[in-house]
Amino acid sequence: MRVLVTGGCGFIGSxxxxxxxxxxxxDEVLNLDKLTYAGNPENLKDVEDDPRYNFMKGDICxxxxxxxxxxxxxxxxxxxxxxxxxxxxxxSPEDFIRTDVLGTYRILEEARKEGVRLLHISTDxxxxxxxxxxxxEDSPLMPNSPYSASKAAADxxxxxxxxxxxxxxxxxxxxxxxxxxxxxxxxxxxxxxNLLEGRKVPxxxxxxxxxxxxxxxxxxxxxxxxxxxxSPGQIYNVGGGEERTNLELTRAILEIMGAGEESVExxxxxxxxxxxxxxxxxxxxxxxxxxxxxxxxxxxxxxxWYREHTEWWKPIKSGEFRRYYxxxxxxx
Ligand code: NAD
Ligand code: DAU
Numbered sequence: 001m002r003v004l005v006t007g008g009c010g011f012i013g014s015x016x017x018x019x020x021x022x023x024x025x026x027d028e029v030l031n032l033d034k035l036t037y038a039g040n041p042e043n044l045k046d047v048e049d050d051p052r053y054n055f056m057k058g059d060i061c062x063x064x065x066x067x068x069x070x071x072x073x074x075x076x077x078x079x080x081x082x083x084x085x086x087x088x089x090x091x092s093p094e095d096f097i098r099t100d101v102l103g104t105y106r107i108l109e110e111a112r113k114e115g116v117r118l119l120h121i122s123t124d125x126x127x128x129x130x131x132x133x134x135x136x137e138d139s140p141l142m143p144n145s146p147y148s149a150s151k152a153a154a155d156x157x158x159x160x161x162x163x164x165x166x167x168x169x170x171x172x173x174x175x176x177x178x179x180x181x182x183x184x185x186x187x188x189x190x191x192x193x194n195l196l197e198g199r200k201v202p203x204x205x206x207x208x209x210x211x212x213x214x215x216x217x218x219x220x221x222x223x224x225x226x227x228x229x230x231s232p233g234q235i236y237n238v239g240g241g242e243e244r245t246n247l248e249l250t251r252a253i254l255e256i257m258g259a260g261e262e263s264v265e266x267x268x269x270x271x272x273x274x275x276x277x278x279x280x281x282x283x284x285x286x287x288x289x290x291x292x293x294x295x296x297x298x299x300x301x302x303x304x305w306y307r308e309h310t311e312w313w314k315p316i317k318s319g320e321f322r323r324y325y326x327x328x329x330x331x332x
Contacts, residue, residue, distance in 0.1 A: 002028045003227075004074035004116075006060050006107065007081030009033040011182040012121070014043035016078065016220040021047055023224065030054045032069040037320045038084065042312060043181045060103035063110075070110045076117040076227060079107050082151070085185050086125075087328070089147035090271055100150035101157070108161045111169070118158070118169040119227045124212070124239065126152040126173060129274035136280045137173070137235040144272050155235075168232040172223055175239040175279060178298065179216035180305040184313055184321060188299075191250065192306045193313050194332075195257045202329050205269030207247030210276040214240035215298035218291040225289050236287075237279035242295035252296070256303050265332050 003020060007013045008031030017029050033039045035057055047053045054072070058065030060081045070077075081103060083089065083096040104120065111118045127135040128142030141156070143149040161167040178188040191201040222238040230236060244252070250264060293301070306313060317325075 001026070001076060002030075002072070002074050004030050004032060004069055004072065004077040006032045006077070006079045007039070009035060009039035009041055009043055010080060010084070011038075011043075012177055012216055012219060013080035014181050015179065015216045016080070016223055017044060017053070018047060019217065019220045019224060021050055021052060028052045028054070030056060030069060030072045030074065032056050032058050032060065032065070033081065034059045036083075038183050040181075040316070060106055061098055063106055066106045066110045070114050070116065074116055076119065077107060077111055078119045078121065078223065078227060079104060080121045082121075083147070085183075086145050086147045087185070087270060089145055089150070093146035093150075096146050096150040100147075101153045104154035105157055108157060108167065108169070112161060112165050112167050117232070118167065119223065119230070120154065120158045120169060120171045121223070122155050122171050122173045123148065123151050124173050124175045124237065124277045124279045125274065126155055127277070127279070129276055130278055131276060134278040134280040135237070137237055137283060144274055162233045170226055170230045170232060171235040172226050173235060173237050173279065174219050174222070175212035175214045175277060177214050177216045177219050179302050180309070181312070182216070184317055185324065187246070187249070188253070188302060189306060189313070191253050192257070192303050193317060195253070195259050195263060196306065196310070197317070200263050200265040200332050201250060201253075202265050202267040202332050203246060203250055204267060204273065207245060207250060208275070209246050209273060210243050210278075211246070211249070212239045212278055213242045213244060213249070213295050213298070214238065214291065215293035215301075218293055221292075222284055222289045225287050226284065229287050234283075236284040237281050238284050238289075239279045239281045240291050240295065241281070243276075243278065244295065252299055253303070256300055267329065267332070
């Protein structure tokens with residue numbers, strides 16, 4: 001299959017492209033990425049000489065870039081490209097509305113004109129927070145941050161294109177991913193790399209918020225399965241079934257890394273901080289998917305990867321990220 005992947009230089013997109021090239025010898029990929037602060041060509045250095053891998057620098061909000069990418073002749077498009085960090089959406093929402101909403105619209109338009117199957121990558125955050133139980137794919141969308149609101153808006157556009165134009169589109173809504181190549185603004189790589197640098201880890205509020213952790217390779221396998229076997233017009237939740245409070249997560253990282261509670265710095269909470277995300281994953285399991293990594297195994301693999309790849313994260317932490325970090329956390 002010829003697959004157009006947007007946002008393939010980011011965390012999940014780069015892991016997905018690597019998996020696709022490994023698992024499907026006949027597949028070819030075109031990666032359309034704007035290379036924002038979160039897009040890093042180093043994430044795909046090991047596949048850049050593969051003749052089945054192609055790269056185009058471009059913006060999904062730019063109709064000409066999107067048209068050019070579709071002229072490559074994809075049979076399917078997987079739309080990962082987005083602004084993704086909740087905290088950044090609170091301080092500067094505009095880029096989120098632009099890329100996550102307008103960008104998705106541009107992809108939808110071109111997919112409709114060219115009759116290309118679309119798998120849109122969404123998030124469990126569109127459902128909002130749930131104190132007990134889990135959201136199904138039919139639960140109402142109740143987003144609480146500018147990030148999740150922009151992702152929910154995109155999901156509604158996808159729905160409208162399915163209903164109005166009969167576009168062959170599907171949506172995957174996954175829980176929190178972790179693993180190699182995640183930008184160190186997100187909690188797991190931030191905490192792990194801070195500890196490797198001898199810094200403290202900034203825990204928001206009381207650390208009672210709950211996230212369901214999913215190893216990135218497991219999510220990529222679910223995306224690949226839905227792309228090939230999912231029913232058009234359908235939504236699939238994906239989750240690791242590994243719920244932890246942030247305090248439990250922090251303690252698990254401290255233990256693996258041989259650090260103590262004195263390494264934790266309590267910092268003010270995130271505004272509008274969702275207490276808990278949880279999704280019912282029976283639908284994707286019905287396609288034959290289940291996670292291969294439990295949380296303890298995945299977390300150990302992830303810590304080991306950051307230990308062994310200082311050359312990947314050190315330049316990031318001393319570049320754009322440094323200014324962002326100091327403004328947000330001070331000298332922690
Ligand atoms: P990321 O921030 O690591 O990467 C985003 C990528 O998109 C970068 O390569 C960036 O350069 C690119 N990009 C941004 N704006 C663009 C534009 N206008 N045009 C083209 N490329 C652009 O993101 P991620 O964590 O890998 O997330 C990928 C997708 O998965 C997103 O849609 C996100 O909402 C969704 N998601 C992420 C998680 C998670 O835990 N990380 C969980 C559920 C869903
Ligand atoms: O649920 C899926 C979502 O997961 C994705 O859609 C988002 O793109 C992704 O960023 C992620 O959102 P979260 O807000 O859950 O992830 P983050 O890593 O930013 O935070 C995880 C939890 O850790 C959250 O409850 C806030 C807390 N946290 C985060 C940071 C960055 C801290 O306590 N301290 C921190 O410094």
